[in-house]
Amino acid sequence: MAQNRSHAVMSQRIEPHDSLDFFPTPLWATRSLCEWLLANGHALALLSCWEPACGQGHMARPLAEYFKSVHASDVHNYGFGSIEDFLFPAPHTADWIITNPPFRLGEQFATTAIDRARSGVALIVRTAFLESVGRYQSLFADTPPSDILQFTERVPMFKGRVDPAGATATAYCWLVWRKGAAPHGTRFHWLPPSRKRLERSGDYDPV
Ligand SMILES: C[S@@+](CC[C@H](N)C(=O)[O-])C[C@H]1O[C@@H](n2cnc3c(N)ncnc32)[C@H](O)[C@@H]1O
Numbered sequence: 001m002a003q004n005r006s007h008a009v010m011s012q013r014i015e016p017h018d019s020l021d022f023f024p025t026p027l028w029a030t031r032s033l034c035e036w037l038l039a040n041g042h043a044l045a046l047l048s049c050w051e052p053a054c055g056q057g058h059m060a061r062p063l064a065e066y067f068k069s070v071h072a073s074d075v076h077n078y079g080f081g082s083i084e085d086f087l088f089p090a091p092h093t094a095d096w097i098i099t100n101p102p103f104r105l106g107e108q109f110a111t112t113a114i115d116r117a118r119s120g121v122a123l124i125v126r127t128a129f130l131e132s133v134g135r136y137q138s139l140f141a142d143t144p145p146s147d148i149l150q151f152t153e154r155v156p157m158f159k160g161r162v163d164p165a166g167a168t169a170t171a172y173c174w175l176v177w178r179k180g181a182a183p184h185g186t187r188f189h190w191l192p193p194s195r196k197r198l199e200r201s202g203d204y205d206p207v
Contacts (some may be wrong), residue, residue, distance in 0.1 A: 021102035107204035
């Protein structure tokens with residue numbers, strides 16, 4: 001029987017319930033967010049950032065190229081950053097909280113980050129994260145993002161590794177909550193192609 005290779009099927013990340021969901025983010029995708037924030041008036045070089053699900057630092061490292069300081073933490077010890085469960089009370093905060101959350105905890109990460117960050121929150125998520133009645137009721141209805149940044153290029157993400165040659169059928173976007181900037185409702189933007197410009201030698205070196 002022919003396999004069902006439809007987009008809907010290929011977009012699913014099927015992970016065991018207790019999985020840490022470690023899918024590192026290609027570094028250029030984080031630079032793409034930072035370039036957008038800079039172009040939209042955020043003086044990142046003066047601000048602090050917290051990457052609260054840092055894994056092996058694939059997102060914290062490019063964030064450090066733009067922000068004044070970056071605090072990196074994760075519930076699991078990957079040898080990078082401090083060990084903290086983001087969903088437990090924390091003694092510190094930051095101007096921005098930016099991460100690629102574990103998929104099954106996406107809503108909890110969003111609400112916790114929005115509560116804690118001083119200036120803003122950005123989460124990279126599958127574009128399909130925008131769907132679902134439950135997520136609308138528990139998150140988007142009362143706390144809509146100020147901006148949705150849809151990648152026009154695919155952002156290949158794989159379990160446990162970044163792969164410069166990898167392909168994916170899954171679409172990703174950044175959800176951004178700029179505090180105090182949503183009275184107009186959510187604004188949608190396309191991120192123009194940027195991978196070629198924002199990839200650096202060393203991005204795919206073993207950690
Ligand atoms: C999709 S990966 C993203 C890794 C990294 N942010 C990146 O973009 O390369 C999700 C990460 O969330 C971490 N994680 C899962 N549950 C967590 C929790 N409750 N608190 C903090 N980190 C958590 C996992 O260990 C994993 O590193």
